[in-house]
Amino acid sequence: MKQAIRATELAALVPDGATVMIGGFMGVGSPERLIDALVTCGRRGLTVIANDSAVPGVGVGKLVTAGAVVRLVASHIGLNPETQARMNAGEIAVELVPQGTLVERIRAAGVGLGGVLTPTGLGTPVEDGKPVIEVEGRRYLLETPLRADVALIAARRADYVGNLEYFLTAQNFNPVMAMAAKLVIAEPEHIVPVGVIPPDAVRTPGALVDHVLGRAT
Amino acid sequence: MKQAIRATELAALVPDGATVMIGGFMGVGSPERLIDALVTCGRRGLTVIANDSAVPGVGVGKLVTAGAVVRLVASHIGLNPETQARMNAGEIAVELVPQGTLVERIRAAGVGLGGVLTPTGLGTPVEDGKPVIEVEGRRYLLETPLRADVALIAARRADYVGNLEYFLTAQNFNPVMAMAAKLVIAEPEHIVPVGVIPPDAVRTPGALVDHVLGRAT
Amino acid sequence: MTDAREVIARRVAAEIRPGTLVNLGIGLPSLVANYIPADFGVFFQAENGVIGMGARPPEGMQDPDLTDAGGGFITAVPGAAAIDSAMSFGLIRGGHIDVTVLGGLEVDERGRLANWMIPGKMVPGMGGAMDLVTGARRVIVAMTHTNKDRPKIVARTELPLTSARPVDLIVTEMAVLAPTPDGLRLLEVAPGHDAAQVRRATGAALSD
Amino acid sequence: MTDAREVIARRVAAEIRPGTLVNLGIGLPSLVANYIPADFGVFFQAENGVIGMGARPPEGMQDPDLTDAGGGFITAVPGAAAIDSAMSFGLIRGGHIDVTVLGGLEVDERGRLANWMIPGKMVPGMGGAMDLVTGARRVIVAMTHTNKDRPKIVARTELPLTSARPVDLIVTEMAVLAPTPDGLRLLEVAPGHDAAQVRRATGAALSD
Numbered sequence: 001m002k003q004a005i006r007a008t009e010l011a012a013l014v015p016d017g018a019t020v021m022i023g024g025f026m027g028v029g030s031p032e033r034l035i036d037a038l039v040t041c042g043r044r045g046l047t048v049i050a051n052d053s054a055v056p057g058v059g060v061g062k063l064v065t066a067g068a069v070v071r072l073v074a075s076h077i078g079l080n081p082e083t084q085a086r087m088n089a090g091e092i093a094v095e096l097v098p099q100g101t102l103v104e105r106i107r108a109a110g111v112g113l114g115g116v117l118t119p120t121g122l123g124t125p126v127e128d129g130k131p132v133i134e135v136e137g138r139r140y141l142l143e144t145p146l147r148a149d150v151a152l153i154a155a156r157r158a159d160y161v162g163n164l165e166y167f168l169t170a171q172n173f174n175p176v177m178a179m180a181a182k183l184v185i186a187e188p189e190h191i192v193p194v195g196v197i198p199p200d201a202v203r204t205p206g207a208l209v210d211h212v213l214g215r216a217t
Numbered sequence: 218m219k220q221a222i223r224a225t226e227l228a229a230l231v232p233d234g235a236t237v238m239i240g241g242f243m244g245v246g247s248p249e250r251l252i253d254a255l256v257t258c259g260r261r262g263l264t265v266i267a268n269d270s271a272v273p274g275v276g277v278g279k280l281v282t283a284g285a286v287v288r289l290v291a292s293h294i295g296l297n298p299e300t301q302a303r304m305n306a307g308e309i310a311v312e313l314v315p316q317g318t319l320v321e322r323i324r325a326a327g328v329g330l331g332g333v334l335t336p337t338g339l340g341t342p343v344e345d346g347k348p349v350i351e352v353e354g355r356r357y358l359l360e361t362p363l364r365a366d367v368a369l370i371a372a373r374r375a376d377y378v379g380n381l382e383y384f385l386t387a388q389n390f391n392p393v394m395a396m397a398a399k400l401v402i403a404e405p406e407h408i409v410p411v412g413v414i415p416p417d418a419v420r421t422p423g424a425l426v427d428h429v430l431g432r433a434t
Numbered sequence: 435m436t437d438a439r440e441v442i443a444r445r446v447a448a449e450i451r452p453g454t455l456v457n458l459g460i461g462l463p464s465l466v467a468n469y470i471p472a473d474f475g476v477f478f479q480a481e482n483g484v485i486g487m488g489a490r491p492p493e494g495m496q497d498p499d500l501t502d503a504g505g506g507f508i509t510a511v512p513g514a515a516a517i518d519s520a521m522s523f524g525l526i527r528g529g530h531i532d533v534t535v536l537g538g539l540e541v542d543e544r545g546r547l548a549n550w551m552i553p554g555k556m557v558p559g560m561g562g563a564m565d566l567v568t569g570a571r572r573v574i575v576a577m578t579h580t581n582k583d584r585p586k587i588v589a590r591t592e593l594p595l596t597s598a599r600p601v602d603l604i605v606t607e608m609a610v611l612a613p614t615p616d617g618l619r620l621l622e623v624a625p626g627h628d629a630a631q632v633r634r635a636t637g638a639a640l641s642d
Numbered sequence: 643m644t645d646a647r648e649v650i651a652r653r654v655a656a657e658i659r660p661g662t663l664v665n666l667g668i669g670l671p672s673l674v675a676n677y678i679p680a681d682f683g684v685f686f687q688a689e690n691g692v693i694g695m696g697a698r699p700p701e702g703m704q705d706p707d708l709t710d711a712g713g714g715f716i717t718a719v720p721g722a723a724a725i726d727s728a729m730s731f732g733l734i735r736g737g738h739i740d741v742t743v744l745g746g747l748e749v750d751e752r753g754r755l756a757n758w759m760i761p762g763k764m765v766p767g768m769g770g771a772m773d774l775v776t777g778a779r780r781v782i783v784a785m786t787h788t789n790k791d792r793p794k795i796v797a798r799t800e801l802p803l804t805s806a807r808p809v810d811l812i813v814t815e816m817a818v819l820a821p822t823p824d825g826l827r828l829l830e831v832a833p834g835h836d837a838a839q840v841r842r843a844t845g846a847a848l849s850d
Contacts, residue, residue: 001683025482025483025501025503025505025519026482026501026503026504026505027505028482028498028499028501028505029499051519052559052561054505055505074559075559075560075561075562076558076559076560076561077557077558077559078556078557078558078559078561079505079558084557087557094557096557096559096560098560098561098562098563098564098565099481099519099523099560099561099562099564099565100523100526100527100562100564100565100569101564101565103519103520103523104328104330104520104523107520107732108334109736110732110736111321111728111731111732111733111735111736112335112336112732112734112735112736112737112776112777113321113333113334113335113357113735114334114335114336114350114352114353114355114357115334115350115352115357116330116334117325117330117331117332117334118329118330118331118527119329119331119527119568119569120527120564120565120568120569120597121564121568122568122597122598123595123597123598124564124594124595124596124597124598125594126560126564133331133332133350133359135331135332135359135361136331136361138331140330140331140332142350142352144352144353156499159721160721161683161685161721163721163723165417166417166516166518167417167499167516168416168417168483168484168497168499168500168510168516169480169482169483169484169499169500169501169516170498170499171417171483171516171517171518171519172482172483172518172519173518173519174518175518175520176518176519176520179732179733179736179738194720194721195720195721199385199692199694199718199722199723199724200382200383200384200385200388200418200724201417201418202723202724202725203518205685205693205723205725205733206685206721206723207663207685207693207733207738208733208738218475242690242691242709242711242713242727243690243709243711243712243713244713245690245706245707245709245713246707268727269767269769271713272713291767292767292768292769292770293766293767293768293769294765294766294767295764295765295766295767295769296713296766301765304765311765313765313767313768315768315769315770315771315772315773316689316727316731316768316769316770316772316773317731317732317734317735317770317772317773317777318772318773320727320728320731321728321731324524324728326528327524327528328520328523328524328525328527328528329524329526329527329528329529329568329569330527335735336735336776336777337735337772337773337776337777337805338772338776339776339805339806340803340805340806341772341802341803341804341805341806342802343768343772373707376513377513378475378477378513380513380515383724383726384707384724385691385692385705385707385708385718385724386688386690386691386692386707386708386709386724387691387706387707388691388724388725388726388727389690389691389726389727390726390727391726392726392728393726393727393728396524396525396528396530411512411513412512412513416484416486416510416514416515416516417516419515419516419517420726422477422485422515422517422525423477423513423515424455424477424485424525424530425525425530
């Protein structure tokens with residue numbers, strides 16, 4: 001059984017300077033209330049690992065606007081001009097990672113693998129400075145695992161033991177990120193009794209989840 | 218829309234000497250009718266990639282008894298004395314692979330990665346002859362991807378476009394193997410109209426499935 | 435006069451075989467779906483997590499948890515599957531996508547695509563493009579032949595590449611071209627154009 | 643007289659904290675579940691694909707699609723999750739299993755376990771054991787102290803190791819031992835035994 005936390009308790013769990021994974025794709029499947037709580041408590045110096053920085057006012061975009069982010073690891077920032085502007089002003093260091101490489105680097109950390117051997121990025125600027133490993137006559141980039149202090153996960157439903165269920169394209173990076181952080185905090189749309197989510201519908205077992213955000217009061 | 222095939226058509230799809238992945242764990246979640254069809258048509262010289270060889274008369278065990286298997290890549294053969302006897306007699310070459318490494322090697326092939334960097338097997342006989350790669354100060358074995366000509370997949374339900382749904386512990390290696398073979402043949406317990414399996418319950422998208430075994434007549 | 439984008443989308447659609455799994459990039463490539471017959475059994479992947487993307491939903495019926503890779507509302511067709519990003523890019527990098535159609539900034543004489551940044555000007559990021567070009571079975575570039583009269587098909591590009599892998603086909607409003615080991619081949623000239631026009635608008639040598 | 647296996651299982655159970663995720667090997671380790679209070683909120687993983695394994699099902703209620711890693715029928719507790727093998731071993735190798743309890747053939751003076759083959763005699767395969775010993779946060783070996791009076795805790799083992807990683811605790815019917823950088827430490831002597839007995843039955847030096 002998990003204890004439900006309140007948004008105001010997030011400040012104590014995510015210190016300034018933390019590395020935070022945030023689920024979502026262009027704001028879809030993003031833990032908006034948790035993100036709002038980080039903005040409200042005035043977090044600074046965060047490294048954010050996320051697919052993208054959405055648009056201003058949505059998802060990770062809110063943290064960018066609030067000046068909470070000093071480093072962003074993402075596959076796409078093109079639809080948030082504020083991220084571009086802050087990157088150009090030297091306020092945010094952006095590491096751009098191919099989307100498939102990003103999700104595998106996170107997965108590697110979560111499942112205890114030492115890295116990812118991918119053909120993606122070979123012969124492009126993504127290759128710069130990375131080892132190239134030859135396996136069975138083909139060349140692959142060695143990409144390192146990505147870990148975080150905290151993962152903020154959006155789910156459709158959680159049950160009392162923390163099992164999570166996702167819905168359609170709101171799934172995206174959430175289940176993978178829930179494996180790769182020391183502390184996992186889930187923001188479900190609904191919290192249901194144990195047994196409502198059948199075993200085969202659980203995509204993130206509750207054992208991976210440390211805290212569940214309680215319903216807004 | 219897939220065409221349902223009959224078990225008797227399997228002979229034409231799986232030639233002697235083929236490399237065949239077979240889902241299942243101690244016979245649970247094994248495509249028994251497809252296995253029976255391979256025995257019936259007298260297949261020889263197969264390389265089988267499977268978690269285990271079950272027990273005589275069950276799952277992969279039937280192929281072992283029939284003398285169809287010349288090479289077995291598996292994590293466990295301890296509960297099938299026939300596999301042990303044939304291995305000792307030099308009739309089956311057995312490559313034992315740690316279970317977590319086995320599933321990741323299959324996954325690597327299926328998702329286009331060049332190999333697996335795992336700590337599992339370091340300092341044991343599993344390390345012999347394999348490259349050790351150091352990443353961020355830690356050592357990992359480099360294990361190569363495992364591919365197959367054909368994957369035989371057991372599922373609880375298929376719909377007409379080949380989407381597959383699994384049930385409880387019958388899932389095991391099936392969804393991963395369905396990504397790693399040139400030809401994927403599914404044996405569902407039930408075949409249902411499109412829409413009966415909701416999008417979030419699909420674990421193997423129909424695009425991965427070439428043929429669905431029709432119901433027994 | 436027919437819109438260049440429509441000409442390109444229609445021509446690309448003719449490349450799509452029935453029963454295949456197809457990924458369309460946002461923008462121009464997404465128009466290709468309009469010209470694929472509904473009974474073709476083609477499934478469209480949106481790399482953010484669905485196989486079986488359908489057209490825009492009716493007004494008021496949009497689900498905020500069902501969008502395409504650009505964040506726009508979509509529907510799902512019967513037989514659709516929802517997947518996470520690891521599975522989605524597993525399908526892409528693993529060679530399970532039959533065709534991907536992507537927009538381009540430039541393509542060089544070896545058929546290599548650049549479409550994700552202009553140094554010093556525009557750094558949107560590569561999103562899923564690098565994985566798609568590297569992993570899809572067939573890569574089609576759908577783009578206008580020129581940008582303000584400047585050729586987008588060039589001998590050498592100064593732009594960072596999307597992948598070292600050459601694309602399979604380039605479809606513009608003027609022509610259809612295919613990279614070969616000996617350079618770019620001019621396969622077709624679009625109605626209303628001629629080969630000399632195409633060559634003048636191209637910054638690389640074209641063989642017949 | 644109490645059965646040695648029961649003594650071992652009871653003592654291992656005392657190591658299991660509430661709310662943890664635990665993997666029990668087949669055979670002796672599986673008995674540990676009998677001594678964990680139901681209200682402890684412990685979830686048991688069966689590495690073939692379920693978190694929340696329960697006891698044997700009532701006769702006639704068995705589901706052939708719900709078994710443990712030995713192929714035996716099980717139940718699932720409320721809140722259980724079904725997972726595939728990639729996820730299951732992702733949890734194991736990724737350090738998400740709080741405790742694993744495994745049987746052993748031998749443990750050497752550095753605390754390294756051998757439990758998957760006897761060259762020339764028995765080659766069952768390692769199954770999930772190598773991943774469990776390498777990846778679980780805490781590894782407990784549950785085994786009888788000797789095999790037909792031959793010590794199973796030895797200075798050096800001739801058997802192939804399961805992992806180069808030392809285990810965290812060894813529980814036998816005679817004692818509880820912990821590997822340290824300076825060798826094996828004798829933490830507890832079981833009731834009815836004394837330290838001299840334990841040392842005689844052990845093939846490696848034991849510090850206090």
